[in-house]
Structure formats: structure tokens, C-alpha cells
Amino acid sequence: MTSKTPRALDSEKHSGINIDFTNEAAEAIKEVSTDDDQLSRPITVIFIGAGSRGTTYAEFARVMPSWMRIVAVAEPDPQKRDLFRQAYDIDIDNAYEDWKPIAEQPKMADAVFICTLDHQHFQPAVAFAGLRYHIFLEKPMSVSISECAKITAAAEAAGTVFAIGHVLRYSPFHRRIKEILDTKELGEIINIQHVEPVGWYHFAHSYVRGNWHKEADSTFSLMGKCCHDIDLLQWWTGLQYAKVSSFGSLTWFNKHNKPKEAGSSTQCLECPLQDTCQFSAKTIYMKHKWHTSVLSPSRNINDIEEAVKTGPYGRCVYEMDNDVCDNQVVNIQFERGERTTPTATLTMIATSDALCQRKVRIYCSNGDIEADEQEPYIKVTNFSTRSTRSINPYKGNTITTGHGGSDMGIVRCFLLAIDAYERGDYREATSQIPPAREALNAHLFVFAAEQARKTGTVVNVDQFIKEQLRKATEN
Known part of the structure; x- marks a missing residue:
């Protein structure tokens, strides 16, 4: 994939439902689908929030109406609400300004997508869990440890499918890396270097001028931008986090x-x-x-x-009241019993040409992996055979929409999980969408990393999580 500049993005792929990028969504769905994909019936859904993320996920219904049918929307902006309603042929009586009237009615759909701003996740997530809707909650889960813990408890009590928008593990690119690691061809993971290059104009848009520019009004940038990177690292390794330190600051945008x-x-x-x-x-x-x-x-x-x-x-990017980090490094030690303690670094950097196209280096005991989302290939070197090969994880050459196909990939798995759940195949449902507790642990680690940055300490992750969950249950 080539680096994306503002000029390359003037087709506004990410900009709204009345710019038609259905063809790109269709190509992404082809990339993440398998020949035996099928549902027993269409899944009916409600969208809470018709902004950038909501309209992105909703594209699945355009391409696959036999899989997903949108029956209602809640969106405070009247123009966005009306555009969304018309795009998906939603009855005008089912287009709401607020989500609360929907939650006050008898259950009107199978599932709900909650795509509001981060600090608005808690109340609808708990309410719709209580009504036993299947829930797709955009990341991050919430902006406080207490709210994350309570959302998880509500989801577990409901027992329904609960997905967090940790989309990265659903792209062909990252899934292929996982497959390679799981074969153990390269032995044990020793170290991972993972870079999230946010993109200079993307960071200015979202984290300097936009909704995530101030921690008190949203959340800190590591949570807002990289909680799904943390989820990815844990998924690749299959290990628990042991210790973390972190350094970062608001360096440039002041x-x-x-x-x-x-x-x-x-x-x-x-x-x-x-x-x-x-x-x-x-x-x-x-x-x-x-x-x-x-x-x-x-x-x-x-x-x-x-x-x-x-x-x-x-506004001038140097004259805003933004206060979130524009660069941060997270140093991680994983726990693998008494044998080895693999390490990893996660770097988030605002001033990059690449737009959220991750760069990954994984060093193992019998080989290594070099992968860059700007290119469609994964380079794999095996020490034993002294051979290097390049793998294209895509059926085509590139994926240009939605986190390398992840956005459509996670919606597909969410719908498959609901279908399996309703057939009583709970193991299959969990294989498509992991338990809520797994997402909670990833979030708690991000809070631990931020604690380490702010205090200049090495944080014992297990102790931090236990202490924070104890406090959450007391409140």
C-alpha cells in the first residue's frame, strides 16, 4: 500500500454515507470472508451514533443486506440522522435524537452498535446489556476503570455477544501474522516492535482540533488511539502482561x-x-x-x-488547548512462567507520513517477521532453513478501506457470533468474538501504561489490575 496524503484522501472514503464507498466495503468483505460463510437469517440492528465510525460499520448492511438489516438509529445531529435514515430506508418513527427512548421500549432488534463519543459509552452499554441485546461497542470501552468494569459485569450478566471495536485482529494482514506465529515454525516470540504511525494530519484533526484533543473531555491518546494495538499484541503472543513502563509527552503541538x-x-x-x-x-x-x-x-x-x-x-494547531500526548513509547514485559519473559515496545507517533499503517517487527527464537501495512507483503525469515519468503496476506494486492479490512472483518465476525449464539453454539460464538473480560484486560493494561508514564515507574500489571478492580467493586 502506498502512503496516503490528504490529496489521496479527497475521495472522502471515511467521510459519510452520502459519499458512496460501498464498492470498497464490498472488496473488504470479500477479503475477510470464507467460502462457507453463511447466516441462518439476517441480523437486525440499531445504530446509536451515525458519525464516522457508525457510518463505516453500517456499510456492511449495504453490501450484505441478507446478513444485516438496520431498523433504527439514534443520532443527535439532525442532518446526520436524516442522511443515515434515508441511506438505510429506516422508518421515520425509528429515527431518534437520543438512545433512551429506544431502551424504554420492548426489544426491537437483535443487536445494537454503540458508536457515540468515548465518554458517552457507559450508560447505553449498561442499558442495552440489561435488555439482553447483543452489543457492538466502539473502542475504547469507556474512559474510566470503574465504568469499564461495570460495562463488563453487565455484559457478562447478560450472557449475550459483546464485541469491542478492537478491529485490528480482524484484518487479513494481522491474522496472517497470527497464523505464522501459531505454527511455531519460528519458535518462541522473544521481542515485538510495534509502531502506530497516526499520521500528521490525522493527529491534528482528531487529537489537536477534534474530539480527542483534551483528556478531560474524552480520554488520553494511548487509550483513544492504541487500545486495539494493545489487544493485538496480547492476541499475537497469547501471554499475559507482567510489567510496563512508558514515556511520552505533548511534544510538538503547542x-x-x-x-x-x-x-x-x-x-x-x-x-x-x-x-x-x-x-x-x-x-x-x-x-x-x-x-x-x-x-x-x-x-x-x-x-x-x-x-x-x-x-x-x-484553529491553529499551535494555539489549541489540547493536552494529550503526540508521541509515546510503551515498554512491555510479558509473563511466561519460569521459562522466558518476552518483551515488546509499542510506539505511537503523530508526525508520520503513514496514516495508521502499522509497522511490525517480531523476533523469535528461530526466525523473524517484518511487516509494514504500507506494503501488501509480510517478510518471514526462518533461521533453520536459512530462507526468507514474502507473503501477500490479501487475495488482491491492497486493502484501502477500514483499517486494512478490519472494520468489515469485525462486523462479519460479530454477526457470525450472534448467529452461532442463537443456534446454541456458544463455543463458536466465542471463537468469533472473544469474551468481554478479554477486552477489559486490554483496557486495564492501557490504564496501567498511562499510570507508568505519569508516575515514571515500572508498574506490576497484575497488582495494578487487582487493585483497580477492587476499587471499582467498592464504588
Whole structure:
């Protein structure tokens, strides 16, 4: 895969339901499907939140209406709500401003997708679990340890399928790496180096100007951006986390780094550098039209310009009140009894050309793996045979939508898990979507990593989790 720039994204693949990227979703579904895929009937679903993530997951229903049928939506933004309702032919009486009226009714669907902002996950997750809906909850689970623990308890009490949007393990790319590791051809895992390059304009959009720019209003950036990377590392190794340390800070996106030529300008359209600054809202949104549905669901140029003039997405990235890390490294020691203690590093970096295209190096006792999502190949070296081979994990050459196919992959597995659950095949359901407790443990590790960063200490993960869960049950 080639690196994506704002110009490469001006088709707005990620921007909203009235830009038709159904063909790309269809290609992704082909990549993640198998010949024996089948459901006994369509699964009916409700969407709580019709923003960027909600509309992405909903694309599955366009491509596979025999698998998923959307019967209701709750979305506070009237324009987004109406666009979503029309796109999926939802009865106007089933389009709500808020999720609570849905939860007050008798159960009206099999499942619910909760795709609200992070700090809005807790109440609907607990409510719909209590009604025994199957639940797909966008990551992160919630923004506090207590709420994560209570959501998990509610999901376990319901006993239904509960998926967290830890999408990475559902892409052909990461699944193929897992298959290679599980064969033990390369022996035991000794070390993993995993990099999440967020992308300079993506980070500026989401974590400087956007919804995740301030920890108090959302969550810290490691949780918001990398909790599914943590899930991926644990899935690849099959091991528990033992110890963690972490270092990181808000390094670049602050007033100290504002170009002198920008003067006192706080708005891009008033700045003398509006045509040359790489972070110019004029260039990113008005010229290249990247992710503009967040600024205006209509994506009309006049509406976009007005949003740039008056809203946070037109603010100078060096003049915002953002406070989340723009670079962080997490140092991990896994637990493998008395034999070995494998290690890993996870690096999150904002200032990268690659847009969330992970870079992975896995060093094993009998070989290593080099993999980069910017390219469609995985390089595998075997020490015993002294051979190196390149593997294409895709049926085609590239996947250009939704986390390398993961977004469609996790929806597919969620629907298969529901179908298996309702047939009484609970083992099959769990093989498609892991238990809620597994997702909780990944989240708790991220909280432990942030604790390590803030205190400058090495945190014993097991002790941290036990202590935090004890406190959660007391509250």
C-alpha cells in the first residue's frame, strides 16, 4: 500500500454515507470472508451514533443486506440522522435524537452498535446489556476503570455477544501474522516492535482540533488511539502482561513550536501561512476535502468554509488547548512462567507520513517477521532453513478501506457470533468474538501504561489490575 496524503484522501472514503464507498466495503468483505460463510437469517440492528465510525460499520448492511438489516438509529445531529435514515430506508418513527427512548421500549432488534463519543459509552452499554441485546461497542470501552468494569459485569450478566471495536485482529494482514506465529515454525516470540504511525494530519484533526484533543473531555491518546494495538499484541503472543513502563509527552503541538511568521494569528484563514503551513485547515479541508463530514455532513464547500472560519477545525494547531500526548513509547514485559519473559515496545507517533499503517517487527527464537501495512507483503525469515519468503496476506494486492479490512472483518465476525449464539453454539460464538473480560484486560493494561508514564515507574500489571478492580467493586 502506498502512503496516503490528504490529496489521496479527497475521495472522502471515511467521510459519510452520502459519499458512496460501498464498492470498497464490498472488496473488504470479500477479503475477510470464507467460502462457507453463511447466516441462518439476517441480523437486525440499531445504530446509536451515525458519525464516522457508525457510518463505516453500517456499510456492511449495504453490501450484505441478507446478513444485516438496520431498523433504527439514534443520532443527535439532525442532518446526520436524516442522511443515515434515508441511506438505510429506516422508518421515520425509528429515527431518534437520543438512545433512551429506544431502551424504554420492548426489544426491537437483535443487536445494537454503540458508536457515540468515548465518554458517552457507559450508560447505553449498561442499558442495552440489561435488555439482553447483543452489543457492538466502539473502542475504547469507556474512559474510566470503574465504568469499564461495570460495562463488563453487565455484559457478562447478560450472557449475550459483546464485541469491542478492537478491529485490528480482524484484518487479513494481522491474522496472517497470527497464523505464522501459531505454527511455531519460528519458535518462541522473544521481542515485538510495534509502531502506530497516526499520521500528521490525522493527529491534528482528531487529537489537536477534534474530539480527542483534551483528556478531560474524552480520554488520553494511548487509550483513544492504541487500545486495539494493545489487544493485538496480547492476541499475537497469547501471554499475559507482567510489567510496563512508558514515556511520552505533548511534544510538538503547542505554542512553543508555532512558526514566528504566523504572528498572532489563531485562525488558519487569517494566517499569512495559510497556503504553506502543512497543518493549514484551508489546505486540508477546503482544498483536499479530507474528513469534511465531521465539519459539515453536507460537505458543501460553503458549509465547510463556514466551519473552518467559526469552528475548532479552523484553529491553529499551535494555539489549541489540547493536552494529550503526540508521541509515546510503551515498554512491555510479558509473563511466561519460569521459562522466558518476552518483551515488546509499542510506539505511537503523530508526525508520520503513514496514516495508521502499522509497522511490525517480531523476533523469535528461530526466525523473524517484518511487516509494514504500507506494503501488501509480510517478510518471514526462518533461521533453520536459512530462507526468507514474502507473503501477500490479501487475495488482491491492497486493502484501502477500514483499517486494512478490519472494520468489515469485525462486523462479519460479530454477526457470525450472534448467529452461532442463537443456534446454541456458544463455543463458536466465542471463537468469533472473544469474551468481554478479554477486552477489559486490554483496557486495564492501557490504564496501567498511562499510570507508568505519569508516575515514571515500572508498574506490576497484575497488582495494578487487582487493585483497580477492587476499587471499582467498592464504588
